Amino acid sequence: MRALWRVLKLLLGASPKAMARGAALAVTVLLMGVALLGLSGWFITATGLAGLAGIGIAFNVFQPSAGVRLLALGRTAARYGERLLTHDATLRALAALRVDLLRRQARAGGRALARLRSEATLTRILADVDALDGLVLRLALPVFAALLTHAVVFAMLGWLAGWPVALTVAAIYLPLAALVLALLARAGMAPSREGESEAQALRRGMIDMIRDREALILGGQLAARETALRAGDARARAASGALDRAERRAGARLSALVALSVAGALVAGGWLAQTGGLDPARAAIGIFVALALAETVLPLRRGFAELGRMVDAASRVDPGASALGDDREGQETDRAEAPILSVDRPEARFTLQRGEALALEGPSGVGKTTLLLRIAGLMAGEGIAVAGHGPEDWTEDALRARVAMLPQRSALIAGTIRDNLALAAPEATDETFWQALEVVVLDTVVRDRGGLDARLGESGTGLSGGQSRRLALARCVLRAPDLLLLDEPTEGLDPATAARVLGNLRAALPDSAILATLHRGGDHVIFTERLTISRP
Amino acid sequence: MQDVALPDGAGLEPETAQAVPEATPPGDRRAARAAMQARIIAPVKPLLRRAGLLSILSGLLWPVQAAAIAWAVSGWAGGALALERSLWAAGIFLLCGLIRAGLDRVAGGLLYRAADETIAREREGLIGREARRPGGAGSAAVAALAVQKLPLLHPWITRYHVAMLRTSVIPLVYLAVAFWFSWAIGVVLLVAGPLIPVFMALVGMAAEDASRRQMDEIGDMNTMLMDRLSALLDIRLLGARARAAEDFETRADRLREKTMAVLRIAFLSSTVLELFAAIGVAMVAVFVGFTLLGEVGWGSWGNGLTLYEGIFLLLIAPEFFQPLRDLAAAWHDRASGVSVVEELEAMDAAPRVALLGEGTQAAPLAGPLSVSVRGGVASLPGRALPLPDLDLSAGQSLALVGPSGVGKSTALSALAGLVPLVEGRIEVCGQELNAGTADGWRARLAVVPQRVHFPDLPLGDWLSGGRAVDEGTMTEALELAEARAVVDRLPEGLQTRLGESGGGVSGGEARRLMIARAVLQGADLVLADEPTADLDALTADRVTRALRRLQGQGAALIVATHDPALAGAMDAQIVMTGEAEA
Secondary structure (H helix, E strand, C coil): CHHHHHHHHHHHHHCHHHHHHHHHHHHHHHHHHHHHHHHHHHHHHHHHHHHHHCCHHHCCCHHHHHHHHHHHHHHHHHHHHHHHHHHHHHHHHHHHHHHHHHHHHHCCCHHHHHHCCHHHHHHHHHHHHHHCHHHHHHHHHHHHHHHHHHHHHHHHHHHHHCHHHHHHHHHHHHHHHHHHHHHHHHHHHHHHHHHHHHHHHHHHHHHHHHHCHHHHHHCCCHHHHHHHHHHHHHHHHHHHHHHHHHHHHHHHHHHHHHHHHHHHHHHHHHHHHHHHCCCHHHHHHHHHHHHHCHHHHCCHHHHHHCHHHHHHHHHHHCHHHHHCCCCCCCECCCCCCCCCEEEEECCEEEEECCCCEEEEECCCCCCHHHHHHHHCCCCCCCCEEECCECHHHECHHHHHHHEEEECCCCCCCCEEHHHHHHCCCCCCCHHHHHHHHHHCCCHHHHHHCCHHHCEECHHHECECHHHHHHHHHHHHHHHCCCEEEEECCCCCCCHHHHHHHHHHHHHHCCCCEEEEECCCCCCCCCCCEEEECCCC | CCCCCCCCHHHHCCCCCCCCCCCCCHHHHHHHHHHHHHHHHHHHHHHHHHHHHHHHHHHHCHHHHHHHHHHHHHHHCCCCCHHHHHHHHHHHHHHHHHHHHHHHHHHHHHHHHHHHHHHHHHHHHHHCCCCCCCCCCCHHHHHHHHHHHHHHHHHHHHHHHHHHHHHHHHHHHHHHHHHHHCHHHHHHHHHHHHHHHHHHHHHHHHHHHHHHHHHHHHHHHHHHHHHHHHCHHHHHHCCCHHHHHHHHHHHHHHHHHHHHHHHHHHHHHHHHHHHHHHHHHHHHHHHHHHHHHCCCCCCCCCCCCCHHHHHHHHHHHHHHHHHHHHHHHHHHHHHHHHHHHHHHHHHHHCCCCCCCCCCCCCCCCCCCCEEEEEEEEEEECCEEEECCCEEEECCCEEEEECCCCCCHHHHHHHHCCCCCEEEEEEEECCEECCHHHHHHHHCCEEEECCCCCCCCCCHHHHHHCCCCCCHHHHHHHHHHCCCHHHHHHCCCHHHCCCCCCCCCCCHHHHHHHHHHHHHHCCCCEEEEECCCCCCCHHHHHHHHHHHHHHHHCCCEEEEECCCHHHHHHCCEEEECCCCCCC
16 A cells, blocks of 8 residues: 555656646536536526516526536536646656666666566566556546535535535535445455456466467477466456456446435425525525536546555555665776776686686586676675776776676567667667677678568577577677676587687777686687686 | 437448548458457347347436426425425435436446457457467567457447447437427537537547557557566666667657557547537527526427426436437547457468467377488478488487578477478378377477576476476486486575576576476487587586486487587487578
């Protein structure tokens, strides 16, 4: 619930002026709607009475009829303005929230990034944020407008049609509507939560099934997975069915409540007309107002039915967590005379100057990848200095400008080859891109596929394992870093190609220090030194 | 434009030919509409009709309620017995109100059922097809369609047809009532009413295009985000974090713009409709007022109006417009529903890579193990790759070697029946590998793929492939693949859920886990794609030994590899050269 408040504040605070104007207009719409029906009812009853009394000519018809027209047009205009303002402000705030979630995700540490399950994060950024759009539009704003409208209407009705009428209308509307909506929120909480979480599970399950299809087919598990997804779909729909029943029940109760309130106003008005000597035209106002007030409560049920879904979504996207400062303060310049890299840790001790290349060796699982991640500032670790400062002391931008790293399982993005390369060097020319592709011996392949504009599928599918690896390596080349960290750069390459790539790499980046983990090929001429890493 | 009395929507279908930017012939478009109608609406038509009748019944009770109010208030003017009359009127009003609430609730239930059945059916179709025969759409886009967009059919189904039915009855009844009392008011309603559907049709066309653009944008954003999230580590290491966030911001903002475009049209049209309705009601109120005062003598069949009639007409007027406005609002629901259906149809029409067989558990193919390939050419989207001729029988091992990109992985896929052939044939266990034999064939296979993708399952379940495996067998398999230490080192052991590309274990460890999995499957042919690719010499040697041990237990092996040591450990080698890259 606390998270829901924080999200609400965030959504309202994103463009407070638009929200405030929208809220003012929302109240205006409701009040004008009530006034329109009330005035019309009064006008007709009053004219009818005047006609009966034969004083038609003396009756001032122009002000009330002008009022009716003004209210009719004003309400329409106000509603248009209100909808545009509040929807635009909410959608802006939601878009900003999505981007914020992505940024937060990208700040996570190296291990967290490697273990990231993108389906889960995707659902958070998309579905959870979608679930929150009703928070302002269908819950906060309509409740606020309804309460304010009832308060104003109560005062006006008391003054015009007498307090018994005003009290009858308010006493039926407010407590009963609150009760119906509270019951709805309670009955809807569980199915609304469950419906959303089942739908999200279904989304993740479908993504997983499609991505994992080969393994599922080979294991003969595809049909079983489909059956599991169908069962999940059935659960999601059962929950939404339960929610729909709760919502319809509440809808019927609210309609009954409106009918009750009109009947109450009718009786109160009749009583006043008979005993209090109140002008029947004024007594009639209560009936019409009670009818018009239906507009304040009927639309509320949607928002209350979604409450469970919103609470859950809010707790997952909780903006409280993003209050951490954006990027850290830190060093931006090299320390003079310092080597580009020095490592002084139990498992390895070495320094690396610009132009040198070191091959790190050691059995699987000994911690080679971990050491590279530490140097790249993605994991905390003592005893490492990049150009004289600890990796974590640099600003993110300054560190990335100096250090490029090819991770163990590099990933490409969907889009063209150029899109993939431009990720590393947004400003670079095609000529530069081709040079980088030549370095990794991929230029012929790319030319055969139709050049830089050749499209790759999801996660860069369309290239073989070794080709993908080399494209990822080309991106590192484009960064022209002072220090290049390569985690298994030759994985998936045949020995001849691997050797050519390493040679080209050295030639293309003569001044860079290169640190590579290699299972094979550590004896290549470009390596000035080989180091076997020991278990820490 | 026709009036609203047509029994089904035919008269309200917009003439879309001019307004649609693509030059779609109107005939095609109408045929597409008819197909959509048949696909989505026809199966639930009876439910919709019943709900519509209940809803009409509820609408017809309103004049009774209006009459009750009018009767009571007109009685107050006399003063005497005002309270008694009011009590009677209140009772009638309340009773009718309760009945209406009940009718609407039941109708709502029927409509929900109709929508639910439709969504269930369409989702079922997607679940049963997209992994079986992928059509090139991204997994995130398919999931978005199934989970996020299909529910957009809901409002179309639940609102549009009922609104249409109501519109065909209720306004006519009210109109007749209005004419009965005053022809002038009848004329006002008659003029203002049909303007609503006319305007609605005009806006509806714009709304449809805007909805389509919004749908596309939702899919694109899903796909883009999924992709960037999978590559987040690379993005961070390339210093492209800010840029990726900016790209996404542009996308998110574009979705907001597209959504606002849809909303703006919806708001504008509902505003204009409300305006017509408001002006209509205001004119009725003013006209009734003047008639009651005696200032207007025409328009009501010569005898003026009574107070009772005046109030009754005032209460009837807004409800005359309501079904028309509901229909106009539902028109937008229909527009977004239609764009969802279009996407479904486009996905139906996409070219698909067929899978041989069904992907179900099947009894293993009978007979001694044998594989032979003759003149095979594998069919990939837009390309064809020749396969080497080969023969293999039980317990033998074979290495496919050759430069990167020559098609070693594709050859393995074809042998597993994942990629169809355009030419030649593959024979397995003495039978042709085809739809009938593929599942049984795969039941005898295990594959160690090149690209690791760990599904969102506990490691133990993934290793056992869902079968019940006792601890001893599990340990034995892990030991054979030399992966026991890997599992022991994970904090949650076999309960660990690994990242989707194997984050949490090193590359060599992931590979050994996959070999353990192949062992647990008890296959008599193992296809391994680069099983030693990222292992150090020592571990690679262990894996090679593990594979040899598998062979020692009677399994046949086919490996695709660059590793000379591994290739040398196999009984035979085939060098692939066809269509080599530079």
